[in-house]
Amino acid sequence: MDDVGLYAMLSLIVPIAVIIVIIIGKMLRHQEIPDSRYTPFDQITGHAPVVFQEHKETKEDEDEAGDDKDKNEREGCCVLEGDGLYRKLLDEGIAGPQEIRGCSEEELRNFEMENNLRLPGSYRNFLLTAGHGAGRLLHGTDILWDQVTSLREAAEELLAENDESFTLPEDAFVFSMHQGYAFMYFLLSDGENPAVYMYVEGSGVPRKPYSSFDAFLLEELKLHSERQNGKSETA
CATH class of the missing domain: 1.20.5 (Single alpha-helices involved in coiled-coils or other helix-helix interfaces)
Structure with missing residues (x-):
């Protein structure tokens, strides 16, 4: 007993x-x-779990409703073209002039020829402006050009390690990896300003938190500015 x-x-x-x-x-x-509602990129952007989730859901709702601004961006309207990104990095205090280093047109063209692809205009503009140095923009995340070229392989390994049924589309370009357990990508067939998808370890199917690459960059710049202003007010 x-x-x-x-x-x-x-x-x-x-x-x-x-x-x-x-x-x-x-x-x-x-x-x-x-918390299934909280992703590694929430920490990068400084959002609280619920606030960031609501923000992403709003973005998805707007995209599904066919928001005119999103449509224009996806058709190739690069809102950060020219020296726009360079000026924002300086104005927001994210980087000094010596910290902003872009890729050359030649190295991007050689990469495109070697891999038989064409990088979208909005992403190309980012690389030409800050592909080799962007100051504190997304600090701690692999997003610079010398890191990017090996990220697709790392992303596929992460999916395999988690036994995910999802596989990256053939034209997926992984442009960001955060500490080995989250990555972002866009589709090369999705125009000059493609939507951004995000996968987090163990989450299954990736989500689409941003309707365009420019929207992703603008959000990061905005959040950095908000954090800086918050620090200034508490100082």
Whole structure:
């Protein structure tokens, strides 16, 4: 009878212990309690979980409704063309003149010829302006040109490690990887200012938080400015 009671007690304790170990492991790995509504890129942008989720849902709703601004951007209206990005990086205090270093037209053209592809105009503009140095923009995330060329392979490895059924489309271009467990990409067939998709480890199918690459950049610039203003007010 004592053995039966012991087995019954163990059958209750062991599953609970396993769950506790899993939660502790995730907390140590991500330094917070896991939350399916909170992604690694939330920390980059400085959003609280609920606020960022609502923001992404709003973006998705606008895209589904066919927002005119999004349509114009996706048809090739690069709102950061010319020296627009350069000026914003300086004006927002994200980088000094010596920290902003762009790719050359020649190295981008050689890459396109070697890989038989054409990079979208909005992304090309970013690379020509700050592909080799963007100051504190997305600091801690692999997004500069010398890091980008190997990111697709890293993204595919991440998907395989998590046994995801989703596979990257053939024309997907991975332009950003955050600490090995989240990445962003766009489709080369999606025009001059393509929508941005994001995958987070273990999340299954990627989401589309931004309707265009320019929208992604503008949001990062805006959030950096808000954080800087917040620091100034509390100083």
